[in-house]
Amino acid sequence: MKHDWIRKKTTWLAAGALLLLGSAGAGQAMAYFTTYVTAAGGHPVTLGYETQIEEEVENMTKHIVIANTGESDCYVRVKVFSGIQFPVSFSQEGGWTLADDGYWYYDEILPVGEKTSVLLAAIENIPEEYKETFNIIVVQECTPVLYGDDGQPYADWDREADTTTDIGTAGGEE
Amino acid sequence: MRRKNRRGSDKVNYILLAAAVLLLGASGVGSARAALTYFSENYTAQVEMYDIGVTLTETSAAGTKDISSRDYTGSGDVWEESRGALLADMLDETDGRLLPGRKYTEELAVRNSGNIDEYVRVRLYRYWTKEDGSREQELAPALIDLNLTDSGWIVDEEASTEERTVLYWPQVLPVGAATPAFTDTLAIDSSITSKVTTETKTENGVTTTTTTFNYDGVQFNIEAEVDAVQTHNAADAIKSAWGVDVNVGADGSLSLAR
Numbered sequence: 100m101k102h103d104w105i106r107k108k109t110t111w112l113a114a115g116a117l118l119l120l121g122s123a124g125a126g127q128a129m130a131y132f133t134t135y136v137t138a139a140g141g142h143p144v145t146l147g148y149e150t151q152i153e154e155e156v157e158n159m160t161k162h163i164v165i166a167n168t169g170e171s172d173c174y175v176r177v178k179v180f181s182g183i184q185f186p187v188s189f190s191q192e193g194g195w196t197l198a199d200d201g202y203w204y205y206d207e208i209l210p211v212g213e214k215t216s217v218l219l220a221a222i223e224n225i226p227e228e229y230k231e232t233f234n235i236i237v238v239q240e241c242t243p244v245l246y247g248d249d250g251q252p253y254a255d256w257d258r259e260a261d262t263t264t265d266i267g268t269a270g271g272e273e
Numbered sequence: 274m275r276r277k278n279r280r281g282s283d284k285v286n287y288i289l290l291a292a293a294v295l296l297l298g299a300s301g302v303g304s305a306r307a308a309l310t311y312f313s314e315n316y317t318a319q320v321e322m323y324d325i326g327v328t329l330t331e332t333s334a335a336g337t338k339d340i341s342s343r344d345y346t347g348s349g350d351v352w353e354e355s356r357g358a359l360l361a362d363m364l365d366e367t368d369g370r371l372l373p374g375r376k377y378t379e380e381l382a383v384r385n386s387g388n389i390d391e392y393v394r395v396r397l398y399r400y401w402t403k404e405d406g407s408r409e410q411e412l413a414p415a416l417i418d419l420n421l422t423d424s425g426w427i428v429d430e431e432a433s434t435e436e437r438t439v440l441y442w443p444q445v446l447p448v449g450a451a452t453p454a455f456t457d458t459l460a461i462d463s464s465i466t467s468k469v470t471t472e473t474k475t476e477n478g479v480t481t482t483t484t485t486f487n488y489d490g491v492q493f494n495i496e497a498e499v500d501a502v503q504t505h506n507a508a509d510a511i512k513s514a515w516g517v518d519v520n521v522g523a524d525g526s527l528s529l530a531r
Binding site for chain 2: 106109116134138144245
């Protein structure tokens, strides 16, 4: 009984070995011609939009200049607030446009490292007793240059990043 | 009785040994014959080289160039390979600075650089990484707007995810021919510029507001993997190589079997 089993086992092993030998050839026949390539790439996104406001006060007139100190081009706008009894009158050499929302918009894209032209804000009719303490707030905002489908640049002021400067007393001293 | 049996099994072993030697010998004869055929002048004239090859090409505003290729040289397991980087010339359009929202030219296509016809597919990946190289999971891959063309490539929607797009070229790609581009432009959605954190502090009566962009410094990445396979027994070859079921029409057109 036992020997029969051994003999059978040997025969099965032999059959298995033959099958394996045969399938070695089959494996090669099943190989197909294939190839592949890969490639990758990317760039970092730099979002360093930063502007600085510079202002000098001479004869109750503020000289407002905005500088792009960031790493990306941007659009800028400015709004000036003052007490209602001291209206502000503006003058400029060009480049700024007053819109209905009360903001002065700089018409051009402000490139990195560049400054806007001067916007003059004059405060009129200030009585002597207020000249040392009057307070005017200038708000300046910048927003990144965006591009539409047609490749034209535009500004979307609903996504502005703003920095507010609170300007102190007259004479440009804090 | 026991001895007889042992003799019997010895015999079987000898027979098996002899069979094994014979088979081994026969396999040697096979290759010897193949070698003879190979060196025979009559036959060398008929030797056809089946060298498969594929190349990924990129067209940016700076022009068209081959990015990566892998072509069989026809001997042994030797491949002629080159691997380049995508998007290397992309920012030339804008003096090296990335402008969010702008559509940059990015036309990717596949060329058959081998000498047998083939079927090709492309797997496209897009994802964000942080400055330290790890994955940025908060940003949607869709913000990397790699626009697909409508030039005949089939998108396998079932195999595609938010990050990966699988595309099949549904025709035989003949030797030397190139597919139409499967992408045409790349734009980074400008909404990433609106994600800011502001911090306001007041010192000596002067209020300063500092704005930090949450995604300043993140990197967008795209990756393309191009696969090519022979056209003979295409359905079996594609199933074996790519693991997908396809139907191959009489004219060689390819469609996904679902």
